[in-house]
């Protein structure tokens with residue numbers, strides 16, 4: 001036990017049991033999100049874009065994997081994860097995401113590269129500002145042993161997507177990103193865009209659109225920890 005642990009023993013954020021920030025029985029209470037199509041939100045195996053939504057040219061993603069259902073317990077966890085730097089909770093979330101990849105039969109085994117949503121939702125941890133999406137992508141890339149690439153930069157300041165209606169969201173994102181200079185992707189690669197949260201998936205779709213414009217043969221997928229509903 002470290003000195004800090006001695007002064008502030010770890011307590012489950014849900015039931016206050018000592019020993020860990022999230023105890024075993026509370027971890028079990030976190031359920032996976034139902035498998036849905038990222039566009040129409042109807043049931044779709046392995047979180048793949050359904051056949052009908054594939055026909056829409058404005059949909060650029062193969063699917064978005066979501067390991068966690070949005071529950072009150074998860075909300076508490078999100079708040080703690082963002083405002084306190086709790087490594088073991090972060091590791092647990094990453095591990096669940098990795099399990100979701102492994103269980104997903106449509107997820108490719110090879111030629112996967114990982115990226116993140118550029119300069120987006122910075123959070124203050126101690127003295128540095130981090131891009132939450134980049135931090136998560138970095139951890140996944142280490143854990144899966146696949147390369148991480150910054151594919152795009154953010155061109156303009158955008159408002160928080162959650163604060164806008166559907167039209168506002170689309171307008172807000174229009175031409176928000178530009179491709180990273182000297183980016184070289186291979187046609188047979190799958191690009192996996194990681195973000196911590198999605199509401200409608202439109203941010204991930206917008207980045208996918210830019211990638212597909214320059215690399216039409218590349219497959220683009222998304223993965224988020226949870227989907228905000230409502």
Ligand SMILES: [Zn+2]
Nearest residue numbers: 012015023026
């Ligand atoms: Zn607990």
Ligand SMILES: [Zn+2]
Nearest residue numbers: 037040050053
């Ligand atoms: Zn659909």
